[in-house]
Amino acid sequence: MQGIKQPAAAGKESRKFAFLVHLRSYREDLKHIARPLGWLPDQFYHYTLGKRPLRPFLWSNVAIGADGDEASGSIIMVPYSGRQLLERPRQMLPIVQDAVDLAVSKGATMIGLGGLISPVTLGGKLVAGRATYGVTNGNAFTAVTIFRRLQRLLDEFGGFRPTIAVVGATGSVGSLLCKMLAAQERDARYLLVARNARKLDSFCHEVSRQYTSVSMSTSVRMDDVRHADIVVLVTSDAGSLLNPSHLRENCIVLDATQPRNASRLITTLRSDIQLIDGGLVSVPSLRTNKIGRLGLPSGISFACMAETMLLSLSGHNADFSIGNPGLEHAEAIGQMARKHDHLGFKTAEDHTFGKPQMVRLPEMVC
Known part of the structure; x- marks a missing residue:
């Protein structure tokens, strides 16, 4: 695939990925950890938590395949809202890098950027270019x-x-x-x-x-x-x-x-x-817990996360969609989706x- 760096072939042991997400709503997301956390208004969290640095943490484990044996990974939470990310990009960037480091420590060789984490990192440019892992913004x-x-x-x-x-x-x-x-x-x-x-x-x-x-x-x-x-x-x-x-x-x-x-x-x-x-995207082979569904029904994934999973399944551990992806990226990820269509990766209902x-x-x- 012209214009796309091709990594060396990877075995199943290296098919580990991570997907970075941020809070959509403090109330809606935190209530899945403990229901009383959903009783407080978002303004309370913005005021009390917005003034102190919060470390990223493991939100959920994820696996793909009938027995979860095709690829595995984790969802890493950057514990700030999308609005906070956009309003304070300089302060947020080191926290995003901490999330990347956490993903690498868990064995991830392909890291996807969800939601507004992508624009804060200039489409992944500010966290890409590393030898030990690949980054994608999932936008292809x-x-x-x-x-x-x-x-x-x-x-x-x-x-x-x-x-x-x-x-x-x-x-x-x-x-x-x-x-x-x-x-x-x-x-x-x-x-x-x-x-x-x-x-x-x-x-x-x-x-x-x-x-x-x-x-x-x-x-x-x-x-x-x-x-x-x-x-x-x-x-x-x-x-x-x-x-x-x-x-x-x-x-x-x-x-x-x-x-x-x-x-x-x-x-x-x-x-x-x-x-x-x-x-x-429909991914019936996706295995995770309720909070790992990110507000979606079971077996449904955001396409940006699905791109991360497809790259991992394909053994692609180099940077992929960085900045604005081109037609060659669309063709490449489309080919990967067709190759792994026994696991899903079709447009959802x-x-x-x-x-x-x-x-x-x-x-x-x-």
């Missing part, structure tokens, strides 16, 4: 998984030409997703949304120059997604919250952000909107906020 398989679900939606749309908005288009997931969509040259219009206008225009020009038949426009305003039939959320900007007022009638939303950038009000106030959790959901197409395209 996340983009592949979203792309596959979008392909199914476009097939179901038939002759209708939808407008697809990608919010976070210049980010690690969004940039790869846009390139994959453009390369397919489907009959669709694309609205690329990001905060940095100069970077966004440059990226759009780059993609449009390579794929001249693709219709692409740009915006720095979340309000403009109301022109879209499908909205894909792949931004790490905690301030880019998608509200019911942003969406046109019968819109379909794929939210692949963690923490969520789609407001729960969408499901309560807009019965016409279909909200799908993007970037979820649709969920909404972690719960199974039957998605119906809008009347205009049925």
Whole structure:
């Protein structure tokens, strides 16, 4: 695979991985350790714990295979919220490095970065480049998984030409997703949304120059997604919250952000909107305890964690998705998923906020 460093073949004894996560909510996550911890408001934890350094710790053990013998690893908790990570990146980086060191001490040779740990480390650049372990931000398989679900939606749309908005288009997931969509040259219009206008225009020009038949426009305003039939959320900007007022009638939303950038009000106030959790993968062979599911049903994984597991299963112990992954990374991780499809690694059935959901197409395209 051109452009991707190929490590020496690894035996099963070296197929150990770790996945770094942060708290989505103090209340929701800590109650799984002890129920009374869920009785206190998040503000209490932010005030009392935010002023003192907390060390990462083992959250859960993980194994893959019918007997858990294909690969094994651990989930390491960075005990801060996503908001704290983004607001204090300099203070958080040494703690993330501590989490990496803890993972290595447990034998991990492939380390995945979950949630907002990736942007805090510049897509993994600040913790990569080591000889003893590989790092991945998991964003190649996340983009592949979203792309596959979008392909199914476009097939179901038939002759209708939808407008697809990608919010976070210049980010690690969004940039790869846009390139994959453009390369397919489907009959669709694309609205690329990001905060940095100069970077966004440059990226759009780059993609449009390579794929001249693709219709692409740009915006720095979340309000403009109301022109879209499908909205894909792949931004790490905690301030880019998608509200019911942003969406046109019968819109379909794929939210692949963690923490969520789609407001729960969408499901309560807009019965016409279909909200799908993007970037979820079915891995029936995944073995872990309840807290190791990270708020998902049994046998379901976030694609970023699944990428970490696939690399470990494939004996790939070098850096993989660092910064913005390219089409070659999408092809490589797709091949790994096909090779290990006896263990799962297929796009999951649709969920909404972690719960199974039957998605119906809008009347205009049925």
